[in-house]
Amino acid sequence: MSCSTVTVGLGTQSYQVTIGAGALQADIPWMTSALAGRRCIPIIDETVFALHGETVLRRFSDGGILLDRPVLVPSGERAKDFAEFGRLLDQVLSRGIDRRTVLIAIGGGVTGDLVGFAAATLLRGIDFIQIPTTLLAQIDSSVGGKTGINTAFGKNLVGAFHQPIRVCCDIGFLDTLSPRDLRAGYAEMVKYGLIDDPDFFDWLEKNGPALLAGNADLRADAIHHCVAAKARVVAADEKETGPRALLNLGHTFGHALEAEAGYTGTLLHGEAVAIGTIMAFDLSVRLGLCPAADAVRIRQHFLATDLPVDAKSFGFDPARLLAHMGKDKKAVGGTLVLILARGIGGCFIARDVAADDVLAVVQAG
Ligand SMILES: NC(=O)c1ccc[n+]([C@@H]2O[C@H](COP(=O)([O-])OP(=O)(O)OC[C@H]3O[C@@H](n4cnc5c(N)ncnc54)[C@H](O)[C@@H]3O)[C@@H](O)[C@H]2O)c1
Numbered sequence: 001m002s003c004s005t006v007t008v009g010l011g012t013q014s015y016q017v018t019i020g021a022g023a024l025q026a027d028i029p030w031m032t033s034a035l036a037g038r039r040c041i042p043i044i045d046e047t048v049f050a051l052h053g054e055t056v057l058r059r060f061s062d063g064g065i066l067l068d069r070p071v072l073v074p075s076g077e078r079a080k081d082f083a084e085f086g087r088l089l090d091q092v093l094s095r096g097i098d099r100r101t102v103l104i105a106i107g108g109g110v111t112g113d114l115v116g117f118a119a120a121t122l123l124r125g126i127d128f129i130q131i132p133t134t135l136l137a138q139i140d141s142s143v144g145g146k147t148g149i150n151t152a153f154g155k156n157l158v159g160a161f162h163q164p165i166r167v168c169c170d171i172g173f174l175d176t177l178s179p180r181d182l183r184a185g186y187a188e189m190v191k192y193g194l195i196d197d198p199d200f201f202d203w204l205e206k207n208g209p210a211l212l213a214g215n216a217d218l219r220a221d222a223i224h225h226c227v228a229a230k231a232r233v234v235a236a237d238e239k240e241t242g243p244r245a246l247l248n249l250g251h252t253f254g255h256a257l258e259a260e261a262g263y264t265g266t267l268l269h270g271e272a273v274a275i276g277t278i279m280a281f282d283l284s285v286r287l288g289l290c291p292a293a294d295a296v297r298i299r300q301h302f303l304a305t306d307l308p309v310d311a312k313s314f315g316f317d318p319a320r321l322l323a324h325m326g327k328d329k330k331a332v333g334g335t336l337v338l339i340l341a342r343g344i345g346g347c348f349i350a351r352d353v354a355a356d357d358v359l360a361v362v363q364a365g
């Protein structure tokens, strides 16, 4: 299978995303020339290191690229905290870096966000490469330059926009991903259809189960489709002053659920987004904006792909969730900014949603 490419067009900051089986091998010639004479530090999720470390490092050495000894980061959302961030900076600095040093993030969205933020801040900004190894990271977090860490007050509240110089989405990594993490990433894939691409949602209704079961062609096609969509949005609105906010569909609810769950693995990011997406559509139905049948269709698709659709089973306190939503960085001046929908493929940014309506949906969900 040959690889496809997408360019994220950001002027002098533009970069290429390579997608497919064998994408890493395909990118080695580019890396050989881009990394020549520079210190390159691979920073790898420890689970990914155990599964793929040797193979990945060999690809680089076979290509004549001399990498530094890898730095390992713990697996799971907990790694995106201040303590881990500090440890990572110390480890990288102890290697003796300069402004030409390149960090290579190898792992899921957690590793990518953490390493990207380290690259954004070390020496006021050094280059980094994303080699995403989860479905979520391949279709979403590795592209677009949002980096950051969590605090006790909520998700991603400390961070920076810092674009990678290359993204390499090798779908071979997905073969070892747990079914649960694969489905969590799939929830973010469905998001692209729900925002503005109803044909893609139709396609996922037909092909999602086979994609999840392992069909490589479907995976490569769908990942390309999502990366191309994300690249268009990022090129149009890099710093999220406008339409990029649509990608936060389900996230204001989802981030509140994650903060309440405490980043312990009880609720994965993509799972929280799935529940949050259902809540966003339920709210849209409640406000008379969206046909109820569309919300039912999404719920059915999530159920068919084994994703969670309600928060009840987790025993969250609705008032606390609402309080978290007020702290979400998408809340402006006390008013909740939410992504709502006029139907599947018809999302928009709503800035005037009454807290009572939000609470009613959270209580019901
Ligand atoms: N920056 C952005 O624009 C953006 C967008 C969406 C999500 N995110 C962030 O992404 C994070 C979630 O990312 P994620 O779902 O990739 O989680 P993750 O990085 O925690 O990875 C999920 C799990 O899979 C394991 N893993 C990774 N690759 C594997 C592989 N190939 N085989 C086996 N196991 C593997 C990891 O060790 C981890 O346990 C959240 O912190 C979220 O906030 C960021």
Ligand SMILES: [Zn+2]
Binding pocket: 140, 188, 251, 269, 273
């Ligand atoms: Zn997300």
